[in-house]
Amino acid sequence: MTRRFAILAAVGTIALAACSDNTGSDGEEAVTDLDRVASDGAAEAAAKALPAGDFAELTLGAKIAGPRGEDVEGALSNAAGNFADIRSYVACPAGIDPCDPASAPAGTVFTYVHVVHPGEDNDPSTGDGEGNTSSDVERASEFRLTMPAHGFTGQAGYSKAEALAAIGAKADVVVTCHEGGIVWTVNAGDGGDQWEQAEPLTFYWQSTVPPAGPRDAYAIFANYTAAHGPGPYPAADEAAGNACTAPRAAG
Template sequence: MKQILFAAPILMLAACGETTNTEVTDVEAPLASNGELAAAAAALPAGDFLDLVLGAKIVGPQGDEVEGALSTNEGNFADIRSFVACPEGMTKCDPKTAPAGTIYTYVHVVYPGEDNQSSTGSGEGNDSSDIERATAFRMIRPAHGFTGTAGYSKDEVLGAIGPKADVAITCDAGELVWTVSAGDGGNQWEQAEPVTFYWQSTLPPAGPADAYAIDANYTQAKGPGPYPAETAGATNACLDESN
C-alpha cells in the first residue's frame, strides 16, 4: 500500500479561556513501532477546512449539494452531504466554461448515525444501531486527479473527540483514507458528531457515485457522493511514484 501521511497539530485550550502553545501531534505521541515513527517523521500537514476560501459550487441535477446515506444491508450508518466548489473568486462554477487548470474542491460532511433532520440523508429513515465508534472516512474508488491536497475540519474533530484526536490521511491503492483515532475508551467520533473532510482534484465530478464509506461500529458502510471520472492524462498524487 502506497501511503501519504498528513498529520495535523491540534491546539489544546486551557481552562478559563486561556490558551497554551502546547501542540499535540502524532509525532509527539507515543508510537508503537519504528514503522510508525518513520511515517510520522515524513508527515505532511493536513489542511484545515476553516482556512479554505472557496468560490461558487457546482450546481447539478440535485442542486449545489448532494445528500445521501452510507449504508449496509442492515441499515444506514451515516448521513453524507457533499458539494464541489471552484477556487476563490469564481462566482460561477461550471466545468464546461471553467478555465484550464481549475482545481475543484470536493467537500464531504459526514454524520455518524443520523443528523436528526428528516429532510436530509438518512434522516428519520435511519434505523441502524447507535454509532458508538467511527474510525475512518474513506474513498472506495481511486481519487482521479488528486492534487495531493486534502484535509478536514480541525475544530469539528476537536469538538467531537477532544485534544487527544489524531487524524491521518493516507493513500490506499489510489484511494484516500482519513483515519480518525481517539485511542482506546473515552470519547470517540460517534453518533451525531458531524465532521467535514475535503480533497482537491484537477477533474470535475462526472456525477454521484458509490465512492465513499465510513468505518463505524466495526463495519464498513458505503454510499454516494460527487466523483470524477477517470480521464486520460490526469494524475493521482496517491499513485505518484515520487511519494
C-alpha cells in the same frame, strides 16, 4: 473491505491532533498541536501520511450545480442499515461564480467537500433522515474513497475545529492513500470521547477533474463495520494523474 479498514487503522498511532500530555510546565493547558507526531515509533507511518490541511483555512468560490443540485445528500449504509448521513458538494476556487466546469479556466482545481454525521444529523429533511436504522453509533474511525481519486493534487484535509469539538484534545486524524483512493483515519484512542453519533466532521480533497456525477465511492467505518454510499466523483482521466499513485519524492 473490512480487512483493509483494519490494516489502515494501525496508521492511527500518529498523533496529528494532540499529545498525550496536554499540560505545560507552568500547569496551564498547552495549545493542542494537530500536526505533531507523538513518538519516534510513529515516524515510519508519518512518512506515509499526507499533509493534512484545515478546512477552516480554505477560501472557496461557488459550488457546482449538478443534476441533484449543489449538495448531494445520502446515507452510508450496508445490509444492516444506515450508519452515517453524508452531504457533499464540489466548489471552484474563490472568485469563480458561477462554478461551471465547462467554462472554468484550464487548470482549475475543484474542492470536493464531504460533511459526515455518524448515525444521522437529527434533521429528518436531509440525508438518511427517518430511514436511519443505526442511530446509536458509538465509534466511527475512518472515512475514505473506495475508488481512485482521479486528478487528486495531493491536497486534502478536514475540519480541525470539528475534530476537537467531537473528540477533544486527543483528536487524531491521519490522511493517507490506499489503492489510489484517500483515507482519513480518525483515532481517538480507547475510552472517553469518540467520533460518534450526530457529530459532524468535514473532510475535503482537491482535484483538477470536475465531478462526472454521484457514485457510490465513499465509505465510513463505524461500530466496527464498513458502510458505503454516494458522493460527487470525477471521471477517469489518465492525463490528470493522481497524487496517490504518483511516485513520492525521497527525503
